[in-house]
Amino acid sequence: MITLDAIDRTLLRALQEDARLSNVELARRVELSATGLQKRLRRLEEAGVIRGYAAVVDREALGFDMLCFVQVTLQRHEPDAVAHFRREVAAMPEVLECHHLTGEFDYLLKVIVRNRKHLERFILETLTPVRGMDKIRTSLVLSEIKAAAAVPLCEPPAEE
CATH class of the missing domain: 3.30.70.920 (Lrp/AsnC effector binding domain/regulation of amino acid metabolism (RAM) domain)
Structure with missing residues (x-):
């Protein structure tokens, strides 16, 4: 399991909300340079945290x-x-x-x-x-109450 820091969690939240955000916008949101953003994305992809990017289609x-x-x-x-x-x-x-x-x-x-x-x-x-x-x-199914694909990205529990 990979350890995520606050920047990783912010980045993943932004991508889960809108995977079409440009790299410029993503970098701005997480306060990283374009190079720093690319390194983060590559690390998350290689670790299998980000498995792909997809459109959510209304069935x-x-x-x-x-x-x-x-x-x-x-x-x-x-x-x-x-x-x-x-x-x-x-x-x-x-x-x-x-x-x-x-x-x-x-x-x-x-x-x-x-x-x-x-x-x-x-x-x-x-x-x-x-x-x-x-x-x-x-x-x-009579009605969908909740249909989410986003994984919750809460802070890890504090070490005791």
């Missing part, structure tokens, strides 16, 4: 009106069965996120679809046929 503006969470249980948990499931899910464009869980279900998928028919096709024609599938439970 509904593109016609994906339904957000769903799909819980999945596999029949078997042998490494080859798990690897097969993960490869299949990674190739499904409707799946935005896939999380391996503890508890009753093995995986939680965050899925977007255009409408009920698209959801039906996704469940019956894409997900269900995946070899090793056991249980599928789908929940439809």
